[in-house]
Amino acid sequence: MFDKLKEECGVFGVYNNNKFDTSRLTYYGLFALQHRGQESAGIAVNNNGTILYRKEMGMVAEIFDDVVLNYLKGHSAIGHVRYSTTGESYAENAQPLVIKYTKGHMAIAHNGNITNASEIKKELEEQGTIFQTTSDTEVIAALLSRKRIKYKTIEEALKEVMTIIKGAYSLLVMTPNKLIAARDPLGMRPLIIGKKEDSYVFSSESCAFDSLGISCVRDVEPGEIIVVDNKGITSIQTPTPKKSASCIFEYIYFARPDSVMDGIEVYSARYKAGITLAKEHPVDADVVVGVPDSGLAAAHGFADESGIEYVGGFMKNRYVGRTFIQPSQEMRELGVHLKLNPIRSQIEGKRVVMIDDSLVRGTTSKKIVTLLKDAGAKEVHVRISSPPVKYSCYFGIDTPERKKLIAGNMSIDEIRDLIGADSLGYISNEGLLSTCNNGKRDYCMACFNGNYPIQVNHEEEK
Numbered sequence: 001m002f003d004k005l006k007e008e009c010g011v012f013g014v015y016n017n018n019k020f021d022t023s024r025l026t027y028y029g030l031f032a033l034q035h036r037g038q039e040s041a042g043i044a045v046n047n048n049g050t051i052l053y054r055k056e057m058g059m060v061a062e063i064f065d066d067v068v069l070n071y072l073k074g075h076s077a078i079g080h081v082r083y084s085t086t087g088e089s090y091a092e093n094a095q096p097l098v099i100k101y102t103k104g105h106m107a108i109a110h111n112g113n114i115t116n117a118s119e120i121k122k123e124l125e126e127q128g129t130i131f132q133t134t135s136d137t138e139v140i141a142a143l144l145s146r147k148r149i150k151y152k153t154i155e156e157a158l159k160e161v162m163t164i165i166k167g168a169y170s171l172l173v174m175t176p177n178k179l180i181a182a183r184d185p186l187g188m189r190p191l192i193i194g195k196k197e198d199s200y201v202f203s204s205e206s207c208a209f210d211s212l213g214i215s216c217v218r219d220v221e222p223g224e225i226i227v228v229d230n231k232g233i234t235s236i237q238t239p240t241p242k243k244s245a246s247c248i249f250e251y252i253y254f255a256r257p258d259s260v261m262d263g264i265e266v267y268s269a270r271y272k273a274g275i276t277l278a279k280e281h282p283v284d285a286d287v288v289v290g291v292p293d294s295g296l297a298a299a300h301g302f303a304d305e306s307g308i309e310y311v312g313g314f315m316k317n318r319y320v321g322r323t324f325i326q327p328s329q330e331m332r333e334l335g336v337h338l339k340l341n342p343i344r345s346q347i348e349g350k351r352v353v354m355i356d357d358s359l360v361r362g363t364t365s366k367k368i369v370t371l372l373k374d375a376g377a378k379e380v381h382v383r384i385s386s387p388p389v390k391y392s393c394y395f396g397i398d399t400p401e402r403k404k405l406i407a408g409n410m411s412i413d414e415i416r417d418l419i420g421a422d423s424l425g426y427i428s429n430e431g432l433l434s435t436c437n438n439g440k441r442d443y444c445m446a447c448f449n450g451n452y453p454i455q456v457n458h459e460e461e462k
Helices: 023-034 067-069 117-126 135-149 155-164 247-255 264-279 296-306 329-338 364-376 412-419 429-435
Strands: 010-015 038-049 052-058 076-082 096-100 105-114 167-174 179-183 192-196 199-203 215-219 224-229 233-236 287-290 315-316 339-344 351-356 380-382 423-426
Touching: 010 023, 010 105, 010 167, 023 038, 023 067, 023 076, 038 105, 038 215, 052 067, 052 105, 076 105, 076 167, 096 135, 105 117, 105 135, 117 135, 135 155, 135 167, 135 423, 155 179, 155 224, 179 199, 247 264, 247 329, 264 296, 264 429, 287 296, 296 351, 339 364, 351 364, 364 380, 364 412, 412 423
Parallel strands: 287 351, 351 380, 380 423
Antiparallel strands: 010 076, 010 199, 038 052, 038 076, 096 105, 105 167, 167 179, 179 224, 192 199, 192 215, 224 233, 315 339
């Protein structure tokens, strides 16, 4: 939970063929995606061919009010919530990115990470391109604007761009007359198509549709480009590898449990992970507790399979920001105490099974184990609903250097001793795959097994 993975970003787009309030629909969509990025947010709208936008550092509700939303009038919009994985944390890197070029102007929002962005940027700079940010989104935009000169339509230019850029991305591009969505050829990052009456909506997760009366149509396929304009909706399928590589951490941690991705409900996948954990690592104990929030579904599954009573072991202060986005380890650790407090009556004198979704650095897990023991737990048995994170991710999840990944440098017994647990068990790779394998997608598990679906040129991973 707190000591591990910095989250990726979220995108939301609307092509409004009805009389909905475009900017407010986008605002509420981003609000539902706030868990994917709490660093900055932005909305760009197409107002009769003119792109208006607002983006700032901070949370969605802090940036947009009635005055701003009334200004952002238009028939189409794209929005973005960000946590930086490429590019530093400052306002210029907030999205959507709005640019002007020889063919006009466009806005672009992107979730993921382009692994060859630095090489493309260097080449473009040698050709005279000047960059204003350190975000790889601007690299995509610059490349797309250059390629657009060669083609009649922007989607044709995007087809070529998708043969050049490597990595993980869900992409929304808005021009004065089109809204375009694209998903990387491996399908690493999620992107969903929705419909509200005659209008089309795109989102990183289906949870953004549910409360807005938007029907989920389907997932954008790996390598697919969707174009929406006044003529309707068009699909363009670009070449893809034989096997996809969707990010399995969406099901473990990043996605909201009420989302459905590629036909799999996230809550069900996490619940099944708890069942598998109980089978693979049984333990004699009195109660099962889950670390809020992404460990709760797995804790329910573990309890139901093992027959051990599930209890609410922690009180969570929901008004404290996610501790892993704090600037220092000291603040992360303080954040644990501010955000979680054990419920002593459920813990004291009992053998506790603590379920969490992942364990990366181990420092915060140690704090949570200590909290439980300070609350009177006789024993604390830690069970993790993902395999050991041994390798860094380069596709849009901000994992630390491999030397800071505890499972990449220590044995399970050593980790158990470090965090102060009485026992420690991780779900197996095979067990994890069984929780979300419906035959529709293959998964990237590089952070567990080091098998990267795209070549990464990092000496530490060789």
